[in-house]
Amino acid sequence: MGDRLYGYAGKIARIDLTNSAVELIPTSKYVPEYIGGRSVCNRIFWEEVQPGVGAFDPENKLIYMTGPTTATGIPTGGRTVFTGISPNSWPEQYCWSGIGGWFGAELKFAGYDGLILEGKAPAHTYLYIEDGDIRFLPAEPLWGLMVHPAQKKLEELHGKNVKSIVIGPAGENLMRNASITTSNDNVAAKSGFGAVFGSKNLKAITVRGTGAVYPADIKKLYALRKKMGEPYMRPSPVVREETHGMDQNAIPVEGGWLRGQVACSHGCNQHCCRLMMNMKSAFGDARINQVEKCVGIFAYGFQQDCSWTPIQSFETEQNHFLPCKMLSQEMPPIDMSDPHVTALFEKVPGDTVNYWKPDFDKGSVMMDMCNEYGIDKWDVIVWFMTWLSMAKKEGLLDDLDFGMEPDVENEEFVKYFLDMITYRKGKYGPVFAEGMARAIRTLGKEKYGDTIYRGRFSQVKPGVRLDLPVSLETAWGHSYHWQGRGFEGSIPKPGWLATSLELMTSTRDCQTVEHHHQKYEEYLQFRGDPCHSLLLVDGVIMNQNKAELKDSVTSCEWQSPDLFWPEMEAEAFTAATGIPMTERQLNAAAERSRLLFRAILMRNFGRDRDMEVGAVFPSMQYPDPWGETVSWEDWNDLVDLYYERRGWDKKTGWPTRETFERYGLKDVADALETLGKLPS
Ligand code: SF4
CATH class of the missing domain: 1.10.599.10 (Aldehyde Ferredoxin Oxidoreductase Protein, subunit A, domain 3)
Structure with missing residues (x-):
């Protein structure tokens, strides 16, 4: 790879948490054959983790990798990935979870392309990485803190320039849906790797890097930035919105709300995330800012599933863009000369599901709790809360004493339930902390999973009721997603x-x-x-x-x-x-x-x-x-x-x-x- 290394930082650090030991592995052992990121993780996992290991065993390795474009300034290169055995999949299996933010780039500035986290620390620990120095520090000042206070504490301890990934109480308490979170609310959430951090007694990793990562071709990099940015790259001033959400989920917001668009990660010139300003907090009276995208929209109201248009999946050369741009409200203009334009943009309305009525403040509180406790928002919005709504309407909750009347339209109950499962309180906290797939089986799948919800109605065949199991479960312990039923079901x-x-x-x-x-x-x-x-x-x-x-x-x-x-x-x-x-x-x-x-x-x-x-x-x-x-x-x-x-x-x-x-x-x-x- 020549004398000067381009793209890669050159080293992967093996972090032995059991013995507080570090071993450096040259990245060239794996690249360019395995490119970087998930591909390198797959090779390492294949070589190092044998059958019989469970998600919470010290032998489970959580492998974190950046890619060769990370920290080079190539848009989207700030995305990074974790892999390991997921506690959230059913049954436990090898899995992955992507995460944006600025941590990956900073890690490369410190000289590392990735980390192999193995073993289990004997006591609560966090890692502090400052260029070549990797320290194992006691996490007592951090343990028990929620996500943003933990991020803030790390800045107090190590200075404003550090970049950190942390877990919240959900990860500490081995909740199987726990996330790992950056300071700008980016998460590795889907696989429950926050709980793997917790199982290893690892609260956080904080890094400060003062080195550089060199892209090989700066002219090409500029060209890529320009081409990848078009036609979306534009200033995104803060605007006041009068409503929030779409279709039946739309909410008039009294006095309006403030929206900006921000990038999710280092070096990107796109603005895919909503910055929601001056929102209601779940913890005290202070107003907060939140960074959201995608599924977060449904926290605020969920009467109808996502609608779908063919352009979201099937594209022509004249009209092609990725559908999530619509959520960012950064859509390019439609080319009306396209002979398929009418069909491409014909809307298929989502099913009416009647989960909860719009409530802007309650949605903000739900989001804030997910952010601070470090829980996968997807599972909370599209699974825990929808299940509670459906199960209640079908009379399935009558025998379950949560200690408070279950009502997903009541902000106090939402707070109570998320607190209960995060801290494993009472009889049902430990049950739901295992995630919906396992909770349904513990409660009894036939009744609590397979019962048909009678509140789903087709809008493409108006008035036709469609069977939907209250479990909403597809495969591997996850809920429907763009599968013709459940969330984004109108494909x-x-x-x-x-x-x-x-x-x-x-x-x-x-x-x-x-x-x-x-x-x-x-x-x-x-x-x-x-x-x-x-x-x-x-x-x-x-x-x-x-x-x-x-x-x-x-x-x-x-x-x-x-x-x-x-x-x-x-x-x-x-x-x-x-x-x-x-x-x-x-x-x-x-x-x-x-x-x-x-x-x-x-x-x-x-x-x-x-x-x-x-x-x-x-x-x-x-x-x-x-x-x-x-x-x-x-x-x-x-x-x-x-x-x-x-x-x-x-x-x-x-x-x-x-x-x-x-x-x-x-x-x-x-x-x-x-x-x-x-x-x-
Ligand atoms: S800001 Fe948008 S385009 Fe850029 S990496 Fe994040 S999600 Fe991708």
Whole structure:
């Protein structure tokens, strides 16, 4: 890689919490073959964590990696990733969680591309990293503090220039939905890794770096900034909004509210996050600012699921942008000369679900509690609260004495419930602190999970009631997301078949990094018979590989995949590192990473076809807004096509030796063969 290192900082620090010891590993052991980010994590986990380890065991390794673009100034490079065994997936499995903020860039300025967190500290501990110096410090001044007070305390202790990631009380108390949080409310939340921090007695990591990270090609970097920024890059002044939310969830806000748009992470020239100013706090009278995006909108009112328009998934060259831009209110102008423009922007209204009426202040309180306790907002809004609402309406809560009348429309109950589960109080705190998937099973799945909620009505077939289980559960201990039912349920069958295939081969709700995108002209070809379409399968594989790259190069869900600029990630990689890379080569690296993920699941967690088909198929037996489901035969035909296209054995779902070797993973194939896990 030459004398001067471009893109990478050059070292990964292995942090042995049990013995307060540090070992430095050259990043070049893994790159460029494994790119960076999640891809490097997958290789390390494959080499170092054997079967039989649980999420809270000291042997579980939480691996944190930046990408080669992190800290170079390439937009989206500030995104970083954690991987490890997730306590929040059902059953526990290897998983990942992306996180933005400024911590990753600062870590690289200190000289590290990543951290391998292993063992368990003998007492409450936090790490202080100052360039080459990594210290294990007693966390007593921090333990018990909520997220922002902990961030503030670290600044008091180490100066304003440090960047920290911390857990709140939820992580300390091993709540399985606990997040790890940056100072600007960015979270690694989906996998519950905050609880893994807690299990290791690790409260926080604080870093100060005074070095530099050099991009290889500064001219290309400028060009990328310009091109990736268009047409969204524009000043985002603070504006006063009179209403909040959309459709039936819209709320008139008396006196208005103040909104700004801010970037989520270091170096980005986009403004994807809402800065909500002067909001109501859950803790005292002081008004607060919050940074939110996406699902947070529904905290304030949830009468109707997200609506959907084809442009959100299926795009033309004239009209293509990633749908979350709409949430940022940063949409480019629509090209009306597009022959498909009418169909592309035709709105499919979300199902009416009647979970809770709009209440701006209550929504703010709910968000504040998630931020401060360090809980995954997604699970709170789309799972705990929706379950409470549905279960109450179906009379399921009559036998459960929470110590307060359950009512998700009552701000005091929302506070009471989140406090109860965060601190594991009373009879039901410990039950729900295990997350909804486990809580439902503890309470009794037949009654508390499978009971049909009778309050969901289609708006594409007005007045038609649609069965929806109160569990809202899909697969791997996660709730519906862009799957034709539940949250963002108005996507039609070809779309939810694609997202279900993505979910099936994953270990969590992967839609936060794998929203399905494909060309509209392809959609027109497969929408009549999606279960027998190689085009759809190729679209799934493309989205999965791009997701791998988003967490490896890094890029992000707000920017990728750009269907009409597929070389974007390869260009960013080369600009950062100086290493020539074509789109095709980078796609092969994504395949390699994906295969490692598959191999880990096979070896450590028994993954095979029966397991994953059995996990996801039941969730598609409830009707989508059109009343559609998928038959066992059709679903298995689609799975066959997918496995074949991936080079996996159709019977077992295991990749063949030839497939592993094509991507340079002979050693992995050999190891799996020894275990009897290579297709014969
Ligand atoms: S989410 Fe937005 S601000 Fe964050 S990295 Fe992506 S494009 Fe940049």
